[in-house]
Amino acid sequence: MALLSNAAVLLGKEVRTEFRSRELLSTTVVFVLIVVVVFSFTFDPTTTESRRFGPGLLWMAFLFAASLMLQPCFLREQVNDTLGALRLAVEDPFAVFLAKIAANTVFLLFTELVMLPVFAALFNVSFGSQLPGVLLTFLLGSLGISIVGTALAAISAQARMRELLLPLLLLPLLTPILVVSTEVTIRLMQPEPYLEWKGIGLMAAFDAVFLTVLWLFGEYLLEE
Amino acid sequence: MRNLNSIFAAYMIGWGVFFLFFASVVKRTSDLRSEIERLKKNLSKDK
């Protein structure tokens, strides 16, 4: 299908661009680490407290990191008007979004997977048996953040105060992801862990709904 | 009536918000009207 193959080519471009400099990934990882450390000063990090607050803090760190990481997504395309070139290169503008969403999801997942062992060590939580569940949660959560974040990055790139605007618009919209992913992660890290399938379902539904909305309206975001 | 103060406060605050909103709309409208008059006068002067 032309849409998917175009998106795949563009995804390759996004990933290659990032791996050339790796500056986005490295700064994002360090930022998440800093947020986790700074937040842990706000409560008593004994094991029971960590289990209660840890997952929420982890997801908040991911959300803050994402809202910064997503900024260059469309700002990069304003230099030399490469966005115009992208629009001409593909038949369906949704391919541009699919590629950027996939790239952002990959970058976010990379950050989360790097942070996971650090988080486990700092807060003395183990999740070994629950790794598939944790990965699924991270994947669906990152996908949700990327879908909405990429769309909003396209909007904020055209506005003033864009550095502040993107987090401002993104965080309220992502309330469902934050709430549900925290709950699911808490269940995965408690003494008797299990995967909360209702939460997984809610996250998948969120991702599906917003991907559909973006498919319906995305081309208008890329208009001149 | 028990809690009369609270009911009174709630209704006053509620209506207050609506009234303040309406007042701000009226003020902005009248400011714009004067500016529109001013612009029309300048334009007809230039003619």
Add this chain to the structure above:
Amino acid sequence: MIRRILFAAVAVGLVACAAYAAFYVAPEERTMGAIQRIFYLHASSAWAGETTFFFCFVANLLYIWRRKPQYDWLGVTCAEVGVAFITVVLLTGPIWAKPVWGIWWTWDARLTSTFVLWILYICYLLLRTLLDEPERRALLSALFGVFAFIDVPIVFGAIRWWRTQHPAPVIMGGEGSGLDPVMRKVFFFNVLAMHILALFLIAERYLLEKSKHDAELLRREAEAR
């Protein structure tokens, strides 16, 4: 002009009658007493606010589809009026809650979702102030408006599921749950009055937006000379 004054009189009159009904026609509630009467203002404002946001959503969709500036004017108008109504909801709720349940706020599903709804439309209005070019502003805020409106039921569902995981005091029962028939009639009369008030405020605010557009046209003409 006469029409506007008449509309204003009807709206204010209805709201006054609705308040009278809330105080003197509706029976006293058994457990909470008189303070329950705040419910008539609080819940009817919530319904009217939600209807207004629905109009905003429709206006946003119509703008994206048709690109007529009138739809953009309607969108921003309904967003502002909706924010006003939800502000009333968020202010009257705690005033009711404090004497009855001893707490100003609780993070239950309905309150939290209402708060997020309010914040989303504040963001919509903020976004508009940061976009200068009128057509860009109209299109991008319409797109954000669509995202925001579609998010609201998901927010409600997610938070409701979240709260089932952490049981908390359920306050403010359900609006229609076991309402006395007279109370129900008074409630729906209040809902009607609030909707008429909303329509009046929308009409006035829409005129303001149209005037803004006229002023902008004149300004451009003046600059061209």
